[in-house]
Amino acid sequence: MKIKLLILPFFLLLSFSLFAQESVEKTGTPKAEIKLTYLDSIKKTFVKDDLAACVDSLWLKELSNLDIFNNLSDDIQNINMDVQVDYELPTELLKARLQEMDEKSPFHIEYNQGLENIIKSFLKNRKRSFERLMAVSEYYFPLFEEAFDKQNVPLEIKYLAVVESALNPKAVSRVGATGLWQFMYQTGKQYGLKIDSYVDERSDPLKASEAAAQYMKNMYAIFGDWDLVLASYNSGPGNVAKAIRRSGGQQNYWNIRKNLPKETQGYLPAFLATMYIYEYHKEHGIKPERAPIKQFATDTVMIKRQMSFKQISELIDIPVAQLQILNPSYKLNIVPAYKDQTHFLRLPQDKMAVFTSNESKIYAYVDREANLRERPFQIVRPIVSQDSVNTFQRLAQAKVRYYRVKRGDNLSTIAQKYDVAVDDLKKWNNIKGNKVAYGKNLKINGVEAEEKSSAIAKVEIDKKGIQKDSLASSTASFYVVQKGDNLSNIAKKFNVTVADIQDWNKLTTKNLPLGMALQVVKNPTNKEEVAIVTPERKDIQYMVQKGDNLSNIAKKFGATLEDLKQWNNLTSNAIALGSSIIVAKNEIAIVTNKASVASFKKKDDYSNPTSKEVEYYVKKGDSLYSISKKYPGVTIADLKKWNNIKSEELKPGMKLKING
The missing domain is CATH 3.10.350.10 (LysM domain)
Structure with missing residues (x-):
């Protein structure tokens, strides 16, 4: 009996909770629809790769951190090899280890008290720095070794990049030496490294390493000693030659060291100390940090259009900081596209798969972004205040167009094509969701009315049908608000006051919507001469002159070669002298229609x-x-x-x- 009494309330409680859940599902508020941008819509069509990218942001920060470079540079410049350092490393043990290193290296690695002091100083004060540097070196050292192996240069020289730049490709010294191998401007040019406004190959790990290997090989042909090669790399071969002469012809680094520049005196010892710490880091308890990505886990792709790191980041979901580390030679965070040169983008392999699988869509997006930029000689399309728009929408005969949905279309791309809002498309076609069926005819409303509402005349008609006032004649001037504009700079541009612009355009606020047309010249007081000015879209024609070619015509009119070819159905760049070609498509030409107001004055008064x-x-x-x-x-x-x-x-x- 007690069980029956307990079961009944249980089932009642269960049924109540199920009923409540069902009610919530039925009456719950619908989720807000998320509007898709063009970027979102194009990314939705990307072919996905299952590999996941997991790059430690701390490691990225480490690769771009200049603290170690600055501290290490100060140590080498201000090093005092005569000061003994208290650190537990028996001298006899150090001698034995240096002997082992000497047997495996073409460098003259011999024990001396100064070298012992530097090694102990690094171990005591820079142990944490070397743990971080060893993680970064997992990315760079394989690349260095490959470049040195091609030129038959000792592979141990890879440790020199630690001394030169602390393995930071963006490192710049106080005298302007740049990159992993700290090339000066003229030396970089001498060894074939490209340096221009977009690119500095001194910061390119691969090309700079190849140049460094070639430099080492050339210096060895002069001095025949790798210790002196390193000294010449730091101070220049001229200073090494002077030190040899001042030392009475001696050619051992340790014998001529006192006659070398001050910073070079600690240069080779710092290199040898770095080599020792890398070789015996386990014995000294140095544990390298983890390197989440290595050189062999990346790849390069040739770029066919100029694109920014920001665009690449947005398209394939990779941090801009990672692009900067993998592609340090691009100075402005832009991969340029030159007519006669190729440029490459380095990406992690999983992102490379996304990029190459969707290359055409990526370039289509980049081209679209480029076409949205303001061009020189762009024809301004005037747009007036809301009152004028309403007037001309009543005067203009609304035109309805239809568009048949193609494969791959979505509401966002169709709206972009006709320069209308997605919400308007849905309203005109009674669409509830964000999907549109293939083959469906979509209605595009009011295209002609919207174009005509861009007129630069504003006409007010009284009840008798007679024009009461002419607010704009054919000499009225309007300005379309551009990105970054404000009332102050527009007023300054047209030599009027902010108050004038506010008065002429009946503005109650200083906020200006993008694309609004502002009257910027006071209207003439002569009300008898009236003209209704309406915009008409026309193709702009140009007659080919002697010396013209398609490229300079495109540049002159702010178009692209592809635009000119498409507009004129050209299959090549050849154009005939005297022929007429379209140089601007569907631009607004101002047409004055005086006949429309002829009833207001005599014909011969014009x-x-x-x-x-x-x-x-x-x-x-x-x-x-x-x-x-x-x-x-x-x-x-x-x-x-x-x-x-x-x-x-x-x-x-x-x-x-x-x-x-």
């Missing part, structure tokens, strides 16, 4: 648009194309004709006639 002559003085950076854009309706051919100009070249200060 002035002749070509009756007024304007003088324009050429400024630095001007071209015939940019000047023609300042005067609606004026073409490059007009400017040439009016001013008897035969070529495209203009000189600053030159006076041009603008007829009308």
Whole structure:
């Protein structure tokens, strides 16, 4: 009986909890939809690799840490080999170990009190630094050994990079020596290392190591002694030669040491002390830290488009810091793309798999990012305040377009294509989620109305249908707000006040939305001359002149070679003299429609648009194309004709006639 009484409440409690859970599932609030960016959408199509990248961020920090380099450099420059150091290392044991090292090395490794003092100093004060350096050396030493082996240079010279740069490819000395092997600018150039605004191969581990190996080989051909080769690497062969002469012709490093520059006097001992600590680190309780990635676990890929570390990081999910460590020769965090040279990107193998599997998509993303940048000679597309947009949306006849969904499409890419919002696409087509079916026809609303709403005239009509005021005539000037603009710099640009701009555009705040068109010139007071100015999208044509080629035309008009070829259906770079080609696609040309307001005044009251002559003085950076854009309706051919100009070249200060 007691069991029955206990079972009943249990089942009631269980059923209540299940019912409550079901109710929550049914009535729970829906999850907010996450809007996908173009980057997200392209990454969703990436071919994935199952290998996981696990790179210790502390190790990355260690690779880029300059503290050890600075401290070690100070030690070598200020070292005093005559000061004895209290450290437990029997002299006889040290002599035996140095003898073992000498037997296996082409260097003259002999015991002396000064060398013992440096070894003990490093063991006492720098044990922690060597633990960290030994972890980093697991990445670099195999690369050094390969370069030295090719030139038949002693492999022990790999320890010299520890003394030179503390294995930091970004290390720069007080005199400008750079990289793992601390090449000076002229020496780097002499040994074939490229140094320009984007690239400094003195910081490239592979190429700098090859140059260092070649240098060592050349110096050995001169001195015939590896100790003197190292001395010449630090101070230059000239200083070593002077030290030999000042020492009466002696050619042993320890005999000429006192006649070498001060920092070189401690250079070879520091190298030998470093070699000893690496060889006998276990005996002294030095435990190297872990190196999560090694040279053989990375690979390189040739880059075909200029791209930034930030773009690569976003696309394949790799920290920018790791890209900097693996590719230290790129000074601006950008992998450039030169026409006649190749550049390579080093990546961990798992990230290399992602990059190479999705290379075409990655370049498509980079090209899209490049096309979004502002270009020179870009035609400004005027956009007016909201009141004007509403006026012209009523005047313009809305146009509806349809788009059939293709394979690989998603709402984000379609919205990007038509420059509309994803939410609008969903609203126009009654789409609930983020998926769209292949083959479905999507409605794109109001394209023409949106284009026409970019007009630079604002017309107010009273109840009788008569124009009450003309807020813009054909001479009105508007400016489209760009990224980084504010009211102050725009006012300064057009020599007006902030208050003027706020008054003319009825602004109640200083915040400016990107793309908004601001009136920046006060409107004329003559209200009788009225013109409705509307934008019309046209292809801009250019007639090929003598000396032109597709490349310089593209540069002149801020386009790319691919753009020009696509717009003009060209299969090669060849163009015929006198032919007309499209140099800008679907740009806004300003068209004045005076007929639309002809009912407001007599026809013969209109002035002749070509009756007024304007003088324009050429400024630095001007071209015939940019000047023609300042005067609606004026073409490059007009400017040439009016001013008897035969070529495209203009000189600053030159006076041009603008007829009308």
